[in-house]
Amino acid sequence: MTTVSRRLAIGLVVAAYGLSDGGAGGAGSTGPAGPGPPLRRGMNFHHVLNWPEMSAPGNYVWPPFTGASFQTSDGELAALKAKGFDFLRLTLDPAILMASAPLLRDQLIDIVLGRAQRFIHAGFSVVVDLHPVAQNPRFAPGQLMSDGDAFKAYSRMTQALAKALARLDPMKVALELFNEPPLWRPEGQVHWRAMQAGLHDVARQAAGDALPIVLTGADWSSYRALLSLDVDRYRNSNVYYTFHYYEPHIFTHQGVQKEQERYVENLVWPPAPAQRTSAVQKAKLLIDRDSGLSPDGKLAASLTTERLLNSYFDGGSDAEGVEAVFARIGDWARARRIASSRVLLGEFGAALQPGASAEVGASRLAWLRAVRSAAELNGFPWAYWAYRGKGGMSLATEGSAAEIDTGVLKALGLST
Known part of the structure; x- marks a missing residue:
């Protein structure tokens, strides 16, 4: 099928099922989806509630998240809103919540609610994403997957956070249960599906029916793992589904330290x-x-x-290949009567290292444009990775909100 006919076919099916409109689920959803943020174009905020300062291994500086690097000015928020972003995916390191005594944990939850409310008041919807990192080995992602006691602590933390988030407007906030579960073998994916079901249930019991919950597949939230989820279990729950897209990984992560692609540089896309x-x-x-x-x-x-x-x-990766992958995800959603507005591309981005060639810069923008366009063609909301941070993917120069990458904005179809 040609690109033109594929676009036409998808558009006709989406229109027929009424799946592209509205954030609350639409006519073809898996069940009474309930209220939910009308997500469209998002930005990942990984600098606000993640990587808290530590005075020693396992000991957090208190109060946390107070340094300049954790802050976002009113001017920055207004600029992002003016450029067309309508929601923020707010990543939260759950380790500090699990490591803290109950009184401090309650104060931390108040901090989370305060940040979320500030962003809501600035005009954004907020997806609070539980985003484990390896900073505290006791609660690193792999440890949470393999240690039953650690996961029980994670479940209790999720329950407490869900109960608190239920106090906010369900048309403005959602809770994502786990970022990129690092289980990729078939037996691991089965294990994750059971773990996620348990997290969903404790969150739903704590928050009631209104709070939207975001679910994901294993294998670092790959689209392949998403397609293997049993969505029937959540047919009567107010849920979104999410996946991440960084393929080909060797292109999007070239030169990124701590990645196996760190020795690759100046690779263009599509492959030459x-x-x-x-x-x-x-x-x-x-x-x-x-x-x-x-x-x-x-x-x-x-x-x-x-x-x-x-x-x-x-591999022959190109724009048509990206479109084919997203069409496959769209087919999966339609076959299960999941509204396309409830399928969230939660992360996508490509690194640009200092000294990269002009050809690599152009390739990066072409890749971003292809992924964003494929998501929008299928009616999926998307969130760019990330506003600030290391690794060469940030929209804004670290520490300088004024220096925003206008090339990326154009590739995302936004105002510059």
């Missing part, structure tokens, strides 16, 4: 076959220069990186 040999050679040179690797480590990194690069050049 003539670049294959030079990309492999440059990566091996960077690996050889890495003094932190042993000889065996260099060999392993070289083999892994070459495999990833070959897979990239052989």
